[in-house]
């Protein structure tokens with residue numbers, strides 16, 4: 001079963017908690033987006049985990065160095081998952097996995113900016129990461145000709161657990177599910193909707209169908 005992850009790319013804790021309250025019944029994982037964490041600090045992680053102890057909280061740190069240290073900061077603040085950039089030195093990812101293993105938490109490698117996402121996914125999976133995020137960031141999505149289909153095709157050939165992030169919405173999530181991705185990440189399709197709860201429910205219903 002493909003899990004549903006809401007990516008909260010809002011800028012303050014109050015708005016993030018309010019959105020989470022609306023969509024929590026329909027999602028498995030609550031992601032605190034990188035801009036949100038940069039704006040509010042790790043306190044937003046604690047606030048979210050305290051408010052939703054039964055949900056998995058995902059801290060989108062996109063760490064580039066000091067993997068063990070930064071992953072420990074996220075986990076000790078209440079995160080269940082933290083992201084490390086796939087483009088960085090293997091040692092950074094291995095350090096984060098060490099921090100995760102010591103706490104029974106998980107590292108997710110974010111392939112944003114990585115040229116060969118499938119190859120890197122295979123490499124880093126050997127380090128013990130929970131899954132690899134095949135990700136086209138918001139800037140890449142804005143480029144002419146972008147389609148989430150490229151990530152869907154990569155997921156089919158990855159052969160390791162992956163999530164897909166980068167414009168997942170009601171029109172594409174069925175194909176995301178059929179690609180074998182373990183997690184479908186939806187940000188703008190939920191927080192940008194007029195009715196975020198209805199949008200999250202629609203995505204959930206498609207995944208459950």
Ligand SMILES: O=C([C@H](O)CO)[C@H](O)[C@H](O)COP(=O)(O)O
Nearest residue numbers: 007033034137166167186187188
């Ligand atoms: O990780 C993300 C991005 O880098 C900004 O933090 C997004 O949360 C991710 O791309 C999912 O959002 P959508 O593409 O809007 O679904």
